[in-house]
Amino acid sequence: MDYKFIVIEGNIGAGKTSLSHKIAEQYNAKLILEQFANNPFLPKFYKDPDKYSFPLEMSFLADRYNQLKKELSETDLFKSFTIADYYFMKSLIFSKQTLKDDEYSLYRQFFHIIYNSLPKPDLYVYLHSNVDKLLNNIKSRGREYEQEISADYLQKIQDSYFGFFKQQQELSFLVIDTNSIDFVNNLDDYNKVSDTIFNFNCKKGVNRIIL
Secondary structure, eight states: OOOSEEEEEESTTSOHHHHHHHHHHHHTOEEEOOOOTTOTTHHHHHHOHHHHHHHHHHHHHHHHHHHHHHHHHSOOTTSSOEEESOOTTHHHHHHHHHSOHHHHHHHHHHHHHHHTTSOOOSEEEEEEOOHHHHHHHHHHHTOGGGTTOOHHHHHHHHHHHHHHHHHOTTSEEEEEEOTTOOTTTOHHHHHHHHHHHHHSOOOSEEEEEEO
16 A cells, blocks of 8 residues: 555545544554544634634634644654544635635635645545535534534535645545445445545546445
8 A cells, every 4th residue: 555644534524533543443544633622712613603713713724733743744653654534725625614705815825824834645535425414413423512503504615625626636536425325333334435445546636436
């Protein structure tokens, strides 16, 4: 396997953290998980997006950069590769939907100043689920501050991801449609996803697979 750095991404509720855990355990990989649980702006944002969107996105920008810069610069000789359940570009995708135009313009300037200093993933996996399935997953895992997320918001985030993919042809994107499987609770389904990630001949640009 030639991959040294794999990113598992997806919309809210897509199962990216669960999949990252499973792959890291199976392949003895170094695991990087997004640290957001203690962000004081997150529950406030879901209740009042207009007021708290800019401080939320700026705090995420700083946290993600600091974590990735630290983790990716520290090599673990006992791990086969590194896998993360998010990538720095996520900051730009979400902020585009949450910030006002003038705020987003300022935010982009900060983003691009630091983006090029981070390593790029060898493979970017995107777990695609329709909005109804995402809402069911969000409800099932029971995070109180997520229960007010709307279908419209999830659709906008999804559209932003695909817009991003089209603009980044130098990266290898593997879009896996997971609407008909449950890789979190079903081992056979997980094996299908894992086999696809490590055995599919992924080219530059967007590669799509339906499982």
